[in-house]
Amino acid sequence: MDEITTDILVIGSGAAGLAASVYAAESSQQILVIDKGAIGRSGSTVGAVQIASLGSWSHREDSLDAYQQDIRESGRGLSSPVLTDVLVQDISARLEDLLQWGLKLDKNEHNDILVAATSGHTTPRSISSKKGKTGLAILQVLTKRAKNSSNIKRWSDVITLELVKANGRVAGAVVLDLKENKSYLIRCKTVILATGGIGQLYPTTSNPAQSTGDGFALSLTAGAALVDMEQIQFYPVSLIHPSSLSGLCLSFYHSAKLYNRNGERFMDKYEPETMENTTRDKLAIAIASEVEEGLGTPGGGVWVDATGNIEEVKRQFHHEYQLCLDRGVDLARKQAEAGPAAHFIMGGIWIDGDAASTTPGLYAAGESAGGLHGGNRLGNNALSECIVFGARAGKAAARESARMKSIMAGVPLQTKKADKMINVISNSEQGTERSYACKKAVQALMGEYVGVVRSTKGLLQAKAEIKVIEEKLDQVKITSSLDFYSKEILDYIEAVLMVTTAQAIVEAALTRKESRGAHHNKNFPEQLTEAKHTIVKVENGKMTVQEEGEV
Amino acid sequence: MSQLVVKIDRSEMRTDQYEIDLKTGRTVLEAVEAIYNHHDPSLAYRYSCRTGLCTTCMMLINGKPGLSCMKMAEPGEDGVLHLAPLPKGRTIKDLIKEV
Ligand SMILES: Cc1cc2nc3c(=O)[nH]c(=O)nc-3n(C[C@H](O)[C@H](O)[C@H](O)COP(=O)(O)OP(=O)(O)OC[C@H]3O[C@@H](n4cnc5c(N)ncnc54)[C@H](O)[C@@H]3O)c2cc1C
Ligand code: FES
Numbered sequence: 001m002d003e004i005t006t007d008i009l010v011i012g013s014g015a016a017g018l019a020a021s022v023y024a025a026e027s028s029q030q031i032l033v034i035d036k037g038a039i040g041r042s043g044s045t046v047g048a049v050q051i052a053s054l055g056s057w058s059h060r061e062d063s064l065d066a067y068q069q070d071i072r073e074s075g076r077g078l079s080s081p082v083l084t085d086v087l088v089q090d091i092s093a094r095l096e097d098l099l100q101w102g103l104k105l106d107k108n109e110h111n112d113i114l115v116a117a118t119s120g121h122t123t124p125r126s127i128s129s130k131k132g133k134t135g136l137a138i139l140q141v142l143t144k145r146a147k148n149s150s151n152i153k154r155w156s157d158v159i160t161l162e163l164v165k166a167n168g169r170v171a172g173a174v175v176l177d178l179k180e181n182k183s184y185l186i187r188c189k190t191v192i193l194a195t196g197g198i199g200q201l202y203p204t205t206s207n208p209a210q211s212t213g214d215g216f217a218l219s220l221t222a223g224a225a226l227v228d229m230e231q232i233q234f235y236p237v238s239l240i241h242p243s244s245l246s247g248l249c250l251s252f253y254h255s256a257k258l259y260n261r262n263g264e265r266f267m268d269k270y271e272p273e274t275m276e277n278t279t280r281d282k283l284a285i286a287i288a289s290e291v292e293e294g295l296g297t298p299g300g301g302v303w304v305d306a307t308g309n310i311e312e313v314k315r316q317f318h319h320e321y322q323l324c325l326d327r328g329v330d331l332a333r334k335q336a337e338a339g340p341a342a343h344f345i346m347g348g349i350w351i352d353g354d355a356a357s358t359t360p361g362l363y364a365a366g367e368s369a370g371g372l373h374g375g376n377r378l379g380n381n382a383l384s385e386c387i388v389f390g391a392r393a394g395k396a397a398a399r400e401s402a403r404m405k406s407i408m409a410g411v412p413l414q415t416k417k418a419d420k421m422i423n424v425i426s427n428s429e430q431g432t433e434r435s436y437a438c439k440k441a442v443q444a445l446m447g448e449y450v451g452v453v454r455s456t457k458g459l460l461q462a463k464a465e466i467k468v469i470e471e472k473l474d475q476v477k478i479t480s481s482l483d484f485y486s487k488e489i490l491d492y493i494e495a496v497l498m499v500t501t502a503q504a505i506v507e508a509a510l511t512r513k514e515s516r517g518a519h520h521n522k523n524f525p526e527q528l529t530e531a532k533h534t535i536v537k538v539e540n541g542k543m544t545v546q547e548e549g550e551v
Numbered sequence: 552m553s554q555l556v557v558k559i560d561r562s563e564m565r566t567d568q569y570e571i572d573l574k575t576g577r578t579v580l581e582a583v584e585a586i587y588n589h590h591d592p593s594l595a596y597r598y599s600c601r602t603g604l605c606t607t608c609m610m611l612i613n614g615k616p617g618l619s620c621m622k623m624a625e626p627g628e629d630g631v632l633h634l635a636p637l638p639k640g641r642t643i644k645d646l647i648k649e650v
């Protein structure tokens with residue numbers, strides 16, 4: 001296998017990975033940032049609309065304490081105080097950096113910075129850029145900065161198969177350049193994982209094609225611990241039809257009205273004070289419960305009525321409004337069918353305030369890290385997390401790398417999973433299973449048994465079915481030539497990683513014997529008095545889960 | 552159900568023709584996915600967001616550059632939906648351009 005060396009390897013180029021690269025590049029370390037898709041254009045960041053932040057636009061009553069209190073309140077006892085503290089302390093400085101590097105904030109008719117209210121934030125603190133294409137705007141600023149940094153190299157269409165270790169540290173990765181199906185061993189001093197979320201483990205999602213949860217599987221194999229993997233946010237109100245837009249977030253739900261099949265405004269039963277303007281965990285569970293009780297619409301959701309607030313929708317969420325209209329969903333005139341879609345994972349790689357994982361040499365930032373949001377993420381806090389912890393990871397990895405004398409050249413690096421994957425691909429002519437069908441099968445079972453409302457029996461069923469898919473993947477059939485880019489190979493690698501991540505989610509969900517935050521098990525509907533974290537690890541090749549108190 | 556004929560200019564000067572179900576409201580990207588899933592697993596194409604933001608799904612659609620996740624799968628003047636990679640830059644495979 002050909003070898004490549006760098007000081008810091010950054011995996012993933014959304015807001016978190018690019019922020020990590022740019023801040024790491026302030027040192028003299030060499031940085032290589034890779035992405036399995038097009039750099040800077042393949043993650044969830046692209047679709048993000050607003051970012052929450054403190055700054056000159058903050059309302060008088062807003063403060064570090066108020067912001068931190070909102071996150072902790074929403075976290076249902078699972079939000080890490082260390083991480084929330086870092087977020088509120090750092091956010092305004094990080095935003096200031098972005099503004100200096102060219103980010104322009106949207107303004108209102110009086111030329112003041114536009115600040116929007118978001119459910120669960122007690123004070124309006126959501127700002128935007130490029131008329132609500134905030135994620136894209138941030139990516140453009142960071143990409144430009146990365147291009148201008150002489151110590152950052154970018155490499156698109158390269159997927160990570162395994163993180164490799166030497167002397168107990170993560171010391172590199174085996175990657176596959178999809179363009180020519182050629183594998184490489186990258187040796188480095190530190191690795192930063194920023195591979196985003198897990199939406200594609202579900203049949204209906206707001207997430208892009210690349211959100212297959214790779215980072216969770218990769219870090220587990222490298223020995224890192226994952227925290228609260230059962231905490232998955234379902235965006236409560238997302239479009240069901242047409243199929244091309246299924247999973248599209250309807251960001252205006254807080255001011256729209258929701259009805260069940262009998263025309264009842266059912267939120268009256270669940271949250272009479274806030275109605276639809278409640279947090280995402282509560283709203284998703286309410287909607288899924290209506291559907292479970294047979295009160296859903298023909299498409300398995302509820303009706304969303306935006307006719308009463310259509311001017312606000314057109315103004316604040318123009319892209320969504322226009323997209324719907326172009327596909328025949330006229331929100332100004334008719335109700336639309338909507339339901340929960342897999343959107344965000346609050347759980348993830350367990351990190352400290354410097355974004356270091358529990359495995360030496362490995363850092364994680366953005367959606368692939370866990371613990372900040374606890375049981376429910378407040379809207380617009382994901383982008384804030386990416387830039388704050390991306391920067392923390394970049395700076396800390398650079399400091400650690402600078403202290404290390406050399407890259408461990410010559411040290412044999414052990415790989416387990418990567419060799420097997422490469423082998424299966426090489427022998428795939430005899431295979432029988434389509435990799436895309438294996439991905440679909442994971443999605444189907446996760447949707448059926450590990451969705452908004454869960455049960456112990458369902459989770460056990462999911463565990464058994466995942467095992468079957470895992471075995472099928474050894475018999476994968478790849479028909480396209482192995483010398484060129486092959487979507488079948490990409491689907492195969494993603495399916496293998498999806499299986500491990502799905503196992504981690506199911507194990508964590510089985511361990512939490514209560515309902516807390518986004519995890520709702522109908523066999524354990526109550527929330528226990530003490531909040532504990534679920535911690536998933538792989539030890540000696542076996543997945544284990546423990547419960548722990550405050551982390 | 553009536554059929555939509557899709558012609559795709561692929562790598563190595565190959566043009567392949569597929570017949571898929573004609574469904575109303577289907578995007579070009581959904582048509583390409585249907586071909587990959589049910590007709591030809593060797594077809595390579597790129598996409599990400601499905602909502603017109605990332606622009607990675609851009610290709611020539613009936614001769615004009617367009618986002619395959621945004622354009623409807625409809626036949627051109629000759630009754631065929633014609634797809635090809637963008638003319639500029641290196642093509643990695645089929646509809647995928649180097650970025
Ligand atoms: C439609 C939508 C709207 C949203 N709106 C908002 C909002 O308004 N405000 C807000 O704060 N948050 C929002 N979120 C959430 C937020 O966008 C994400 O949580 C955040 O952007 C994640 O950024 P990231 O850098 O961690 O990961 P991503 O942006 O997802 O990037 C991950 C990257 O890693 C790459 N990658 C993955 N696996 C591998 C691998 N094995 N090898 C190599 N590369 C790999 C991917 O290709 C991708 O480019 C939204 C999410 C979605 C989907
Ligand atoms: S898939 Fe992103 S623009 Fe089409």
